[in-house]
Amino acid sequence: xxxWITLKxxxxxxxxxxxxxxxxxxxxxxxxxxxxxxxxxxxxxEAFTLMIAAMSLNLLLGYTGQISIGHSAFYGIGAxxxxxxxxxxxxxxxxxxxxxxxxxxxxGVLVSFPASRIKGVYLALVTLALALVFPxxxxxxxxxxxxxxxxxxxxxxxxxDSTGFNIGRKEGQLQHYEIFGWDPFGDLRALDGKTPFFYxxxxxIVVAVYLVCRGVVKSRAGRSMVAVRDNETAAAVMGVxxxxxxxxxxxxxxxxxxxxxxxxxxxxEKVSPDSTNLQIIGAITxxxxxxxxxxxSLWGPIxxxxxxxxxxxxxxxWADEEAIPALLRPLFGWSKVPPGTGIxxxxxxxxxxxxxxxxxxxxxxxxxxxxxxxxxxxxxxxLAAPSTATLQRQxxxxxxxxxxxx
Amino acid sequence: xxxxxxxxxDGLSQGSVYALLALGLVIIYRGTGHLNFAQGEMALFxxxxxxxxxxxxxxxxxxxxxGMAIGFAVGAVSEVTLVRPLGKKSPFAVFIATIALFQGLxxxxxxxxxxxxxxxxxxxxxxxxxxxxxxxxxxDFIEIFGAAIRIESLGVLxxxxxxxxxxxxxxxxxxxxxxxxxxxxxxxxxxxxxxRTNTVLMASWGIAAALGALGGVVFAGINxxxxxxxMFTVFIYASAAATLGGFDSPGGAVIGGLTIGVIENLSAGxxxxxxxxxxxxxxxxxxxxxxxxxxxxxxxxxEKVERV
Numbered sequence: 228x229x230x231w232i233t234l235k236x237x238x239x240x241x242x243x244x245x246x247x248x249x250x251x252x253x254x255x256x257x258x259x260x261x262x263x264x265x266x267x268x269x270x271x272x273e274a275f276t277l278m279i280a281a282m283s284l285n286l287l288l289g290y291t292g293q294i295s296i297g298h299s300a301f302y303g304i305g306a307x308x309x310x311x312x313x314x315x316x317x318x319x320x321x322x323x324x325x326x327x328x329x330x331x332x333x334x335g336v337l338v339s340f341p342a343s344r345i346k347g348v349y350l351a352l353v354t355l356a357l358a359l360v361f362p363x364x365x366x367x368x369x370x371x372x373x374x375x376x377x378x379x380x381x382x383x384x385x386x387x388d389s390t391g392f393n394i395g396r397k398e399g400q401l402q403h404y405e406i407f408g409w410d411p412f413g414d415l416r417a418l419d420g421k422t423p424f425f426y427x428x429x430x431x432i433v434v435a436v437y438l439v440c441r442g443v444v445k446s447r448a449g450r451s452m453v454a455v456r457d458n459e460t461a462a463a464v465m466g467v468x469x470x471x472x473x474x475x476x477x478x479x480x481x482x483x484x485x486x487x488x489x490x491x492x493x494x495x496e497k498v499s500p501d502s503t504n505l506q507i508i509g510a511i512t513x514x515x516x517x518x519x520x521x522x523x524s525l526w527g528p529i530x531x532x533x534x535x536x537x538x539x540x541x542x543x544x545w546a547d548e549e550a551i552p553a554l555l556r557p558l559f560g561w562s563k564v565p566p567g568t569g570i571x572x573x574x575x576x577x578x579x580x581x582x583x584x585x586x587x588x589x590x591x592x593x594x595x596x597x598x599x600x601x602x603x604x605x606x607x608x609x610l611a612a613p614s615t616a617t618l619q620r621q622x623x624x625x626x627x628x629x630x631x632x633x
Numbered sequence: 634x635x636x637x638x639x640x641x642x643d644g645l646s647q648g649s650v651y652a653l654l655a656l657g658l659v660i661i662y663r664g665t666g667h668l669n670f671a672q673g674e675m676a677l678f679x680x681x682x683x684x685x686x687x688x689x690x691x692x693x694x695x696x697x698x699x700g701m702a703i704g705f706a707v708g709a710v711s712e713v714t715l716v717r718p719l720g721k722k723s724p725f726a727v728f729i730a731t732i733a734l735f736q737g738l739x740x741x742x743x744x745x746x747x748x749x750x751x752x753x754x755x756x757x758x759x760x761x762x763x764x765x766x767x768x769x770x771x772x773d774f775i776e777i778f779g780a781a782i783r784i785e786s787l788g789v790l791x792x793x794x795x796x797x798x799x800x801x802x803x804x805x806x807x808x809x810x811x812x813x814x815x816x817x818x819x820x821x822x823x824x825x826x827x828x829r830t831n832t833v834l835m836a837s838w839g840i841a842a843a844l845g846a847l848g849g850v851v852f853a854g855i856n857x858x859x860x861x862x863x864m865f866t867v868f869i870y871a872s873a874a875a876t877l878g879g880f881d882s883p884g885g886a887v888i889g890g891l892t893i894g895v896i897e898n899l900s901a902g903x904x905x906x907x908x909x910x911x912x913x914x915x916x917x918x919x920x921x922x923x924x925x926x927x928x929x930x931x932x933x934x935x936e937k938v939e940r941v
Contacts (some may be wrong), residue, residue, distance in 0.1 A: 294728065345925045348668045348728060352876070353925065355670070356869045356918040363911050507865060511736060518729055562744035569744060572737030579719055579733075592871045 230599040260423035274536035275429035281528030283483035289522035292456030299509035305485025314381030333479025379499025506574030521587025638780035646786035648894020649793035652869035655886035657841035663817035664837035671734035673868030676849030693764035708842025765854035793803030873917035878932020
């Protein structure tokens with residue numbers, strides 16, 4: 228395949244490409260909370276939440292091949308762990324992130340033991356059932372002391388009143404949002420400070436989750452995971468410990484997904500079994516995001532979530548025919564509900580035909596026509612290789628590796 | 634005793650709906666080896682169509698057949714356009730396609746009929762309740778051993794048993810049934826002996842979806858209304874039934890369906906504190922997990938041998 232521009236790894240041109248990529252993405256990330264409207268910031272924060280959930284699912288499904296349509300349950304565990312710790316024990320919300328991760332990690336590991344005996348599409352069935360049972364479990368009267376029943380948390384008689392869920396709000400003052408006593412915004416944004424604050428919190432978690440996923444995937448565990456995905460029996464023969472690998476992946480995946488629930492819980496200041504992402508719809512959303520973005524690629528869920536939120540926001544009001552742009556009105560005007568889910572169903576089917584590896588896969592396939600970065604010959608890279616690989620470099624080198632393999 | 638009989642019959646009539654959907658799952662699984670996650674939503678689409686036909690004044694005895702025909706078409710078209718080409722790529726692609734169908738059909742129902750519970754006089758429904766195949770007024774019951782059994786429950790149960798009997802005749806006594814069994818046992822060999830495997834597979838998906846459609850219409854009739862979330866849980870119960878009976882055993886699916894229906898209703902009735910209406914679904918969940926863990930082939934299925 229001939230490409231327009233060919234660059235050597237770490238050459239001046241390659242660095243320029245990296246800088247441009249970083250500036251573009253970084254600029255967008257800074258522009259949204261500083262110049263964007265509150266609605267836009269909220270949407271971006273929701274996209275971050277979905278990114279976290281989809282990245283966690285990606286570890287399990289994209290890399291290990293264990294189908295789960297039940298990640299809404301782990302999301303819910305995170306949300307409820309946070310909700311309970313804050314409203315019943317009066318914890319600072321920041322300590323609930325590790326707590327939610329830990330609780331969900333343990334649940335994930337426990338789930339992995341039966342799950343590793345159930346294979347393929349049966350696992351999908353079990354997790355689908357779990358996703359439907361989970362909200363019912365939250366409403367179960369025997370668990371009301373823990374979950375607050377169908378009203379959710381914080382409970383009416385919580386030790387901390389419902390405003391205790393508001394992070395760092397000081398009585399009689401402007402709202403403050405602080406991290407372990409450090410107040411990053413001061414009174415600068417005054418009443419308006421909440422949305423950008425949570426934007427950054429969610430962003431930090433996204434970066435952390437991305438780094439964890441990247442670390443896991445590029446480690447020995449990651450290679451075991453891919454081996455399990457490609458051929459479980461062969462992997463076992465080659466010495467991969469199936470039970471340990473699956474327990475690890477289920478745990479990490481569940482724990483990371485719980486972080487998404489945590490972020491949502493402290494942002495919305497309440498959790499209830501009626502939240503969309505806690506239902507089966509949530510689990511399917513995570514799945515769709517991951518598959519559209521690209522299963523088995525680190526950037527896939529990020530692209531997918533951004534696209535998903537963009538499209539759902541744009542089409543959210545389209546149940547009303549007047550809100551649809553005139554050009555698209557004949558296409559969607561008849562629909563009584565917003566066409567978002569329908570659009571995604573069609574996109575999903577089309578992608579399965581043309582690009583089973585999602586948008587990230589398409590990107591890898593087609594960007595080398597434009598720019599190709601030649602990797603250094605094996606063995607010449609120094610150990611201190613740049614870790615801030617940009618999208619371009621990563622994608623194009625992987626294509627080459629794939630090309631060599633096939 | 635009366636209460637027990639009543640719950641038993643309620644369970645059996647609900648169980649027969651699960652049995653219909655489970656039969657569909659099993660037929661598809663035997664034919665193409667896929668689990669059709671859109672089974673419930675295909676049924677729901679047909680149920681909505683029957684509602685619409687009812688609005689236009691078509692009597693239920695005719696519209697149920699039209700609904701089944703629509704179900705057949707949806708199933709057959711999905712097989713030809715999605716499952717067959719994607720099946721050549723990977724099972725995962727088919728799985729995603731069934732999820733997309735699940736999502737897409739559910740959206741389509743909402744897009745056409747809106748997201749409120751129907752029939753609803755607020756949006757101009759002329760029908761009072763969803764059309765039922767059997768008399769379902771409050772006083773339509775017969776007494777058996779002192780228990781008041783609703784005619785609807787009894788009718789649904791008998792209907793499903795009749796359909797199952799018919800299917801067994803088709804499977805075991807006709808050329809088409811023989812072809813279906815041949816395809817299920819080995820598609821390549823079946824092709825070699827001259828069976829049109831593509832037609833058979835298309836018809837399997839069609840029949841499966843038509844059975845589901847009947848199940849959807851009957852369930853909406855029992856429920857007196859149709860709504861977007863109606864089939865989510867029914868699908869889970871049906872999968873539990875198919876799992877319990879064994880994914881490759883049609884007879885097992887029927888027995889599994891009836892069993893799940895009865896277990897569900899009895900446990901909800903006798904343990905209102907612990908299970909009640911909310912946790913009924915958990916019973917199905919536990920059945921699925923326990924069966925898959927300890928006897929993955931189900932009660933009547935054949936064990937699967939894995940090749941490396």
